[in-house]
Amino acid sequence: MAATDLSHAHPLLQVSDLAKRYGEAEAQSTVFEQVSCEIAAGEFVAIVGNSGVGKSTFLNCLAGLDSWQQGQVLHQGVDLSTLNEAQRAIWRRAHLGFVFQAFHVLPHLDVTQNVALPLMLLGRMHDGGEQRVQQLLQAVGLQGLGPRLPQQLSGGQLQRVAIARALVHSPPLLLADEPTGNLDPSTAQQILDLLLAQTREQGTALVLVTHSGEAAKRADRVLRLTAVGMQTQETAAST
Numbered sequence: 001m002a003a004t005d006l007s008h009a010h011p012l013l014q015v016s017d018l019a020k021r022y023g024e025a026e027a028q029s030t031v032f033e034q035v036s037c038e039i040a041a042g043e044f045v046a047i048v049g050n051s052g053v054g055k056s057t058f059l060n061c062l063a064g065l066d067s068w069q070q071g072q073v074l075h076q077g078v079d080l081s082t083l084n085e086a087q088r089a090i091w092r093r094a095h096l097g098f099v100f101q102a103f104h105v106l107p108h109l110d111v112t113q114n115v116a117l118p119l120m121l122l123g124r125m126h127d128g129g130e131q132r133v134q135q136l137l138q139a140v141g142l143q144g145l146g147p148r149l150p151q152q153l154s155g156g157q158l159q160r161v162a163i164a165r166a167l168v169h170s171p172p173l174l175l176a177d178e179p180t181g182n183l184d185p186s187t188a189q190q191i192l193d194l195l196l197a198q199t200r201e202q203g204t205a206l207v208l209v210t211h212s213g214e215a216a217k218r219a220d221r222v223l224r225l226t227a228v229g230m231q232t233q234e235t236a237a238s239t
């Protein structure tokens, strides 16, 4: 008998009534509250909102890298708050690609090693890993720069290393915080094409925080984060 396919039993990502606060008692300040949304496998969702409203914080909560004071984040029905730090790290390694605003490229590894890192940690280098790394370097326009150290790269090139690293293991969920922020318009377009191809061809869900109207226009849905709640935005205007 064929195994039961449970991949569509839950949305890939389900956020309900999430609240993020800092401080205690009277000194407490709320970044956002009552934030709910669902994201399906293969969906491209752009998150927009005013500067400081908590978009990066929200993305960090989705990755289990930040804590929240109320509500739930479920990945394929699994409540992230029920996992301890070590379990979250293992979960992230297999399920997540993250493009951070600050890149987080490792300074002592060269470009190839940085991009290969997720495959190495998953023990998947022997399985066509080197080819996959070269394919990604080519796709982000960094072919030939593999032996360089991060300090020998421009900001836009570092951004592309971070993007290649986030995609190399074909994760089901890709979280990207302003991934085209440091790039010229033509490279930004190329990177967006690559991210979109990943969602379309591999069924990766892409959650993209952006101030770019151009990027948001290409999303399946645009969600606007506010201090109280998250709303679907009909027109993909820039912020």
Ligand SMILES: Nc1ncnc2c1ncn2[C@@H]1O[C@H](COP(=O)(O)OP(=O)(O)OP(=O)(O)O)[C@@H](O)[C@H]1O
Residues within 6 Å of the ligand: 022, 029, 031, 049, 050, 051, 052, 053, 054, 055, 056, 057, 058
């Ligand atoms: N330790 C802290 N204590 C109190 N407030 C904090 C702390 N860290 C962050 N914040 C606040 O959390 C809010 C959310 O910041 P975040 O970087 O998530 O916003 P953002 O929407 O991504 O901003 P931008 O679009 O400018 O990148 C900000 O208003 C920030 O001042």
